[in-house]
Amino acid sequence: MQGTNGQMLKDFSISIIQALRRQGFQSYLVGGCVRDLLLKREPADYDIATSATPEQVMGIFPDTYAVGAQFGVVLVPLPIGQEQRAGEGQKAIPKAQAVEVATFRSDLGYSDGRHPNEVRFSHDPREDAERRDFTINGMMLDPVSGEVFDFVGGRKDLEAGVIRAIGDPDRRFAEDKLRMLRAVRFAARFEYEIEAETLSAIQRLAHEIPVVSRERVRDELTKMLTEGHARRAFLLLDESGLLKEVLPEISAMKGVAQPPEFHPEGDVFAHTLLLLENLPHPCPPTLAWGALLHDVGKPATFRVAPERIRFDGHVDVGVKIAEEICRRLRFSNHDAAQVLALVDNHMRFGHATRMKESTLKKFLRLPAFEEHLALHRADSLASHRNLSTYEFIREKLAAIPPEKIRPVALVSGDDLIASGYAPGPRFREILAAVEDAQLEGRLLSREAALEFVKREFPACGARLSGGTV
Numbered sequence: 001m002q003g004t005n006g007q008m009l010k011d012f013s014i015s016i017i018q019a020l021r022r023q024g025f026q027s028y029l030v031g032g033c034v035r036d037l038l039l040k041r042e043p044a045d046y047d048i049a050t051s052a053t054p055e056q057v058m059g060i061f062p063d064t065y066a067v068g069a070q071f072g073v074v075l076v077p078l079p080i081g082q083e084q085r086a087g088e089g090q091k092a093i094p095k096a097q098a099v100e101v102a103t104f105r106s107d108l109g110y111s112d113g114r115h116p117n118e119v120r121f122s123h124d125p126r127e128d129a130e131r132r133d134f135t136i137n138g139m140m141l142d143p144v145s146g147e148v149f150d151f152v153g154g155r156k157d158l159e160a161g162v163i164r165a166i167g168d169p170d171r172r173f174a175e176d177k178l179r180m181l182r183a184v185r186f187a188a189r190f191e192y193e194i195e196a197e198t199l200s201a202i203q204r205l206a207h208e209i210p211v212v213s214r215e216r217v218r219d220e221l222t223k224m225l226t227e228g229h230a231r232r233a234f235l236l237l238d239e240s241g242l243l244k245e246v247l248p249e250i251s252a253m254k255g256v257a258q259p260p261e262f263h264p265e266g267d268v269f270a271h272t273l274l275l276l277e278n279l280p281h282p283c284p285p286t287l288a289w290g291a292l293l294h295d296v297g298k299p300a301t302f303r304v305a306p307e308r309i310r311f312d313g314h315v316d317v318g319v320k321i322a323e324e325i326c327r328r329l330r331f332s333n334h335d336a337a338q339v340l341a342l343v344d345n346h347m348r349f350g351h352a353t354r355m356k357e358s359t360l361k362k363f364l365r366l367p368a369f370e371e372h373l374a375l376h377r378a379d380s381l382a383s384h385r386n387l388s389t390y391e392f393i394r395e396k397l398a399a400i401p402p403e404k405i406r407p408v409a410l411v412s413g414d415d416l417i418a419s420g421y422a423p424g425p426r427f428r429e430i431l432a433a434v435e436d437a438q439l440e441g442r443l444l445s446r447e448a449a450l451e452f453v454k455r456e457f458p459a460c461g462a463r464l465s466g467g468t469v
Helices: 004-022 032-038 054-060 125-129 153-162 171-174 178-190 196-211 214-226 230-240 267-276 285-293 312-329 333-354 357-364 369-381 388-399 413-418 426-439 447-455
Strands: 027-030 048-049 065-068 073-077 098-103 103-110 118-121
Touching: 004 027, 004 048, 004 054, 004 098, 004 426, 027 032, 027 125, 048 171, 054 073, 054 312, 103 125, 103 413, 125 388, 153 357, 153 426, 171 178, 171 357, 171 447, 178 196, 178 214, 196 230, 214 230, 214 285, 230 267, 230 447, 285 312, 285 369, 312 333, 333 369, 357 388, 357 447, 369 388, 413 426, 426 447
Parallel strands: 048 098
Antiparallel strands: 027 048, 065 073, 073 098, 103 118
16 A cells, blocks of 8 residues: 555656657656566665656656766655755755666676676667666666566566576676675575575675675665564575675674573574564664674683583673674764674663662663563564563663653752862762752752762862852
């Protein structure tokens, strides 16, 4: 069923096709949107292939952006008001609010493994289809008549549930190495198999994936983690040989045993993939990455103690490894901070039922705490399956008003100075002690808090003249 914006974009795409045809040009829907429409899924975006050149497209649609004119690509924005676009005068607009119109073409050489050395515009839709990545993405659709133009066998593979490179798979992956990761993602998302020759080509060429920019690798992995089939995606990454190339730290989890009394599911790799299967859908990217990396420190800290297998210090080690991964894949500072917080705090749930009230409330007010709780739930379901701590936390969140979890401070540093205390390092200790007492319900007013300070910190620094305690 089409959502409102999806239907608007589809209607707008059809209007573009009709306008191009009125000028005598061939034009069709192409690529992923055709695949999704045939699968009765709502496309995330719409692409059009046409015999018109970029200059001709821009002549018909003046309000366009030549995002890749040298490759024949023009973006036509949805006319829905500047406030819903990327911003006044801004050239980059969200793909979901525009239609990509690309000229039929053939590509000549890919020396950088990403961009064609030269493109040759064409009037032949078959030629355009044959230079695309996978058969299920190579079909074209006339949205007016409903006719499907399938020059590459995409419809047959769609029905059979197969991801198959168009033509020679080695050539397709040499043209753009990222296609290897995309094959895995599509196979996981649609629960398809990767055709044997296509998979063999990925296994042969997996070692070349480092030529792809780290941002593109990160984005592809993020999609795998958040599209609802992360476990299968990572099994395929492992089978294809890509996992040890893009995330060797995750590959290192394989075969790292865990104490069966706590982890009957198996080794660290098996546990992590099972955890991914238990994440909510849709899943925030930071939660997905935090889940993937929560035990990344275990391989390095594995030891067999007399009583059982242990991973002493695996959280601290894991935070350092996760930090390196976030830096390597060029996460934003905001996202990296949240991923590292998830890794750093995931073991604290084991102490939650025994925490002091003040400690518990500080725990509950971690930024995006709902992600921490979701990770704990998935972690529990992927191991002992005991959700008692999860339920305890949910009950606390329901019972404690937000203003009690994050109350207005009773005293400040200025209050301490006004009361005669000299500023210094101990201010933090004093204010923390006041906050703890407040969170535990022992201090309810500013006056009581100042009396508490006088009683508990009577000799804290020199007093200012005229000050009273």
